[in-house]
Amino acid sequence: DTPTKSVERDDVKRCVDETIKRAREAQPLIRDSSVLWSGPIQGSVHQDLLKRCATEMASMDFAIHPIGSVVPLLVQYKFAPHVEIIRAAKEILPANRPVHLFGAGHPMFFAFAVALGVDLFDSAAYALYAKDKRYFTQYGTKHFDELTYLPCSCPVCSSHTIGEFNEQKLAAHNLYVTFEEIRVIKQAIKDKTLFELLEQRAHAHPEVFKAMQAFVKETPFINKYDPITKPHMFYLSDFSKHRTEFARVKKRVSCVKSKKFDAGTFGKIPIDIFECYPFAQTEDGSDDKKAKARNDFAKIRDVSLYWFGVNIFKETDRIRVSPKTHKIREVFDKGKVVASFRANDFMILLHEGSKRLFEKKYDGRVVVQDDVSEFIREGKSVFAKHVLKCGKNIVPGQQVLVVNKSGDLLASGEAMLNAKEMNDFDRGVAVNVRWSNK
Amino acid sequence: DTPTKSVERDDVKRCVDETIKRAREAQPLIRDSSVLWSGPIQGSVHQDLLKRCATEMASMDFAIHPIGSVVPLLVQYKFAPHVEIIRAAKEILPANRPVHLFGAGHPMFFAFAVALGVDLFDSAAYALYAKDKRYFTQYGTKHFDELTYLPCSCPVCSSHTIGEFNEQKLAAHNLYVTFEEIRVIKQAIKDKTLFELLEQRAHAHPEVFKAMQAFVKETPFINKYDPITKPHMFYLSDFSKHRTEFARVKKRVSCVKSKKFDAGTFGKIPIDIFECYPFAQTEDGSDDKKAKARNDFAKIRDVSLYWFGVNIFKETDRIRVSPKTHKIREVFDKGKVVASFRANDFMILLHEGSKRLFEKKYDGRVVVQDDVSEFIREGKSVFAKHVLKCGKNIVPGQQVLVVNKSGDLLASGEAMLNAKEMNDFDRGVAVNVRWSNK
Numbered sequence: 001d002t003p004t005k006s007v008e009r010d011d012v013k014r015c016v017d018e019t020i021k022r023a024r025e026a027q028p029l030i031r032d033s034s035v036l037w038s039g040p041i042q043g044s045v046h047q048d049l050l051k052r053c054a055t056e057m058a059s060m061d062f063a064i065h066p067i068g069s070v071v072p073l074l075v076q077y078k079f080a081p082h083v084e085i086i087r088a089a090k091e092i093l094p095a096n097r098p099v100h101l102f103g104a105g106h107p108m109f110f111a112f113a114v115a116l117g118v119d120l121f122d123s124a125a126y127a128l129y130a131k132d133k134r135y136f137t138q139y140g141t142k143h144f145d146e147l148t149y150l151p152c153s154c155p156v157c158s159s160h161t162i163g164e165f166n167e168q169k170l171a172a173h174n175l176y177v178t179f180e181e182i183r184v185i186k187q188a189i190k191d192k193t194l195f196e197l198l199e200q201r202a203h204a205h206p207e208v209f210k211a212m213q214a215f216v217k218e219t220p221f222i223n224k225y226d227p228i229t230k231p232h233m234f235y236l237s238d239f240s241k242h243r244t245e246f247a248r249v250k251k252r253v254s255c256v257k258s259k260k261f262d263a264g265t266f267g268k269i270p271i272d273i274f275e276c277y278p279f280a281q282t283e284d285g286s287d288d289k290k291a292k293a294r295n296d297f298a299k300i301r302d303v304s305l306y307w308f309g310v311n312i313f314k315e316t317d318r319i320r321v322s323p324k325t326h327k328i329r330e331v332f333d334k335g336k337v338v339a340s341f342r343a344n345d346f347m348i349l350l351h352e353g354s355k356r357l358f359e360k361k362y363d364g365r366v367v368v369q370d371d372v373s374e375f376i377r378e379g380k381s382v383f384a385k386h387v388l389k390c391g392k393n394i395v396p397g398q399q400v401l402v403v404n405k406s407g408d409l410l411a412s413g414e415a416m417l418n419a420k421e422m423n424d425f426d427r428g429v430a431v432n433v434r435w436s437n438k
Numbered sequence: 439d440t441p442t443k444s445v446e447r448d449d450v451k452r453c454v455d456e457t458i459k460r461a462r463e464a465q466p467l468i469r470d471s472s473v474l475w476s477g478p479i480q481g482s483v484h485q486d487l488l489k490r491c492a493t494e495m496a497s498m499d500f501a502i503h504p505i506g507s508v509v510p511l512l513v514q515y516k517f518a519p520h521v522e523i524i525r526a527a528k529e530i531l532p533a534n535r536p537v538h539l540f541g542a543g544h545p546m547f548f549a550f551a552v553a554l555g556v557d558l559f560d561s562a563a564y565a566l567y568a569k570d571k572r573y574f575t576q577y578g579t580k581h582f583d584e585l586t587y588l589p590c591s592c593p594v595c596s597s598h599t600i601g602e603f604n605e606q607k608l609a610a611h612n613l614y615v616t617f618e619e620i621r622v623i624k625q626a627i628k629d630k631t632l633f634e635l636l637e638q639r640a641h642a643h644p645e646v647f648k649a650m651q652a653f654v655k656e657t658p659f660i661n662k663y664d665p666i667t668k669p670h671m672f673y674l675s676d677f678s679k680h681r682t683e684f685a686r687v688k689k690r691v692s693c694v695k696s697k698k699f700d701a702g703t704f705g706k707i708p709i710d711i712f713e714c715y716p717f718a719q720t721e722d723g724s725d726d727k728k729a730k731a732r733n734d735f736a737k738i739r740d741v742s743l744y745w746f747g748v749n750i751f752k753e754t755d756r757i758r759v760s761p762k763t764h765k766i767r768e769v770f771d772k773g774k775v776v777a778s779f780r781a782n783d784f785m786i787l788l789h790e791g792s793k794r795l796f797e798k799k800y801d802g803r804v805v806v807q808d809d810v811s812e813f814i815r816e817g818k819s820v821f822a823k824h825v826l827k828c829g830k831n832i833v834p835g836q837q838v839l840v841v842n843k844s845g846d847l848l849a850s851g852e853a854m855l856n857a858k859e860m861n862d863f864d865r866g867v868a869v870n871v872r873w874s875n876k
Binding site: 147148153155158183184190191202207209213234235236284 | 584
């Protein structure tokens with residue numbers, strides 16, 4: 001490719017044109033190659049050029065798409081413009097091709113890049129910074145000569161004094177910090193606390209703060225990927241109000257017509273849905289709200305309206321309450337489990353109730369190839385490669401119905417991917433089936 | 439002492455009474471002892487009891503004062519009430535006695551305790567948490583079983599897999615994190631970025647956020663200790679507006695009558711003082727303000743009014759400007775240096791101008807014993823033990839005048855301690871003398 005050396009429109013346009021031209025020329029040569037060829041996305045701050053480049057590259061045979069960062073900006077910690085660059089490219093690129101961010105070497109921006117969908121980094125920054133006597137921390141860089149203490153526990157810092165440091169040791173320290181941040185991010189993804197990590201990083205450096213300001217403008221994009229529930233939610237700053245939870249709560253609560261009470265952070269909500277994520281799971285530093293809810297039909301109806309937009313329960317259903325916690329555990333109809341309620345987020349886990357939801361208007365549907373119908377009916381997982389189409393708003397953790405091309409209900413379960421990923425991925429589980437229509 | 443086991447007023451009062459009684463009884467036994475005896479401060483959330491205990495203990499012969507924390511609150515991460523407890527005790531206790539915080543074992547509160555004046559910690563938390571399979575991070579605790587990755591670079595985490603961990607290794611990790619935080623805090627004190635560290639920690643956990651809310655209420659107390667200038671200031675959140683810089687700027691700018699322009703974060707300020715801390719040194723994520731200032735008498739007058747509240751310059755003084763940076767470097771009067779200007783914060787460093795300031799109303803004065811007068815006149819440092827009294831608003835970094843009991847000007851220089859410390863300390867430098875009146 002032709003990397004962009006400046007952000008001047010004419011220069012960038014020339015780079016984009018040349019990169020696309022060379023990519024086209026290369027296509028016959030790289031097709032059927034076993035090498036993972038990269039199709040770089042140039043265009044940087046010029047959205048129209050970037051989108052054209054991404055669209056062209058997406059249409060060609062490439063395994064990986066590196067996004068060209070603006071290195072002169074990154075060197076000055078100007079991370080904010082990269083938020084829009086990455087989001088714009090990711091929106092166009094197929095979800096099954098890993099995205100690599102060129103030149104992003106300082107760990108302080110990694111979490112933002114990952115949150116926007118970057119999969120790979122490469123950089124010599126750890127060594128280049130070391131040459132310049134600069135010492136990485138997860139929240140910035142310190143000039144080594146200004147250190148009186150080593151604010152780090154890595155093996156290099158734990159076993160050497162400041163006086164014993166040299167360029168090689170500094171580079172090794174920088175690399176430890178880099179990999180630590182990668183593990184911190186991976187664990188945060190696992191814990192579903194990536195937004196909390198971003199908020200924490202944002203309040204450590206003004207340029208990261210600006211990146212966060214840019215990031216929260218991308219909530220509609222993040223909303224397509226963010227898991228439907230999380231173990232908890234911390235309300236940590238004004239940025240928190242841009243979390244996907246707020247837009248989602250607003251939309252879902254509008255489906256529930258019952259009387260509302262003030263639940264703090266999220267404003268007025270119907271009392272009966274308080275146990276559902278994110279209400280009871282939010283820690284905002286205020287005292288815990290206690291909501292007195294009933295364990296009756298009105299409650300399960302409201303919870304169903306909240307999660308599905310429709311009610312799947314009947315007044316004649318029997319509710320089983322935990323004798324210990326007095327929380328609703330399951331709902332039965334004539335001895336069969338209609339649905340159960342997950343304790344930590346009050347998500348409705350569908351059983352026979354899948355059939356009821358199937359009869360209603362619910363866009364959380366995944367259509368699979370007919371030839372796997374029988375496997376799914378046996379309770380096997382749905383793989384992404386078997387997905388023909390799916391509801392366009394599906395997000396991970398959502399309860400979905402699995403149907404075949406003829407429209408028969410095969411199973412229900414939990415989405416492991418969002419809609420775009422289900423459509424684009426060639427491998428991996430799309431739906432973890434919990435109930436199947438044997 | 440009798441530690442407080444509850445926060446019930448009657449229980450606490452009994453503990454305070456008993457602790458004071460025993461301390462009094464012990465006095466004849468511990469006086470002249472070479473052991474560093476501790477005088478514990480009980481009272482916790484009951485401010486009147488706490489203050490009585492601190493006042494009594496301060497009046498007795500003790501070397502160290504441990505402050506009784508409320509362990510049941512700390513265990514639940516309820517840090518916020520401890521902010522007021524520590525501040526109230528510190529206000530009463532002599533500055534020369536180290537303060538120890540009992541039972542504060544989780545590193546996430548250390549930076550707050552240190553910012554309030556705590557010198558020592560002891561805790562078995564690293565081991566107790568390990569027994570409970572809890573893994574320290576600087577921003578909270580994770581249950582070890584929930585970890586898929588080790589988000590840390592300490593020698594234990596760098597050289598073992600999750601599967602190889604046991605209680606002992608977990609305790610060692612927790613200890614590494616604990617000591618790392620101590621070094622992070624020490625370096626932040628050195629860099630004068632402790633407030634930035636608190637802001638960072640505050641946005642990582644809701645309970646730390648609450649501690650920060652409590653901390654910013656103590657700005658009048660912090661204002662007595664906070665250095666007068668810092669290498670830079672990051673404006674990172676709404677908490678930033680409670681920094682001492684804001685109260686100080688408001689007070690100092692009121693002394694300067696010139697036309698004002700909008701300098702962003704700090705509102706309207708006279709253009710000629712823009713180079714002074716904290717204006718040009720503040721990074722708030724907005725674009726750099728460029729202020730066109732003149733290099734003339736009006737400017738040095740305004741800068742003098744800003745730093746000292748009075749003007750020490752004359753229209754006949756000669757200004758020397760750096761040929762390279764075009765910044766004012768020195769001001770001369772008849773070949774003698776009146777004062778120089780420090781490049782990074784535009785602090786006025788007094789030379790012959792000390793005599794002019796001495797003639798004006800300026801409360802940054804330190805009175806020393808007559809028997810050290812001659813040493814000081816020779817340019818030697820002023821030691822705290824020689825300070826008889828000093829201006830009650832002196833803070834570290836302030837330019838102060840050194841006088842003897844008879845009121846003769848001996849020298850000028852930079853305060854290394856605040857007023858209370860100068861009065862209480864028995865050792866260490868109180869003023870770094872730059873100019874002396876030979």
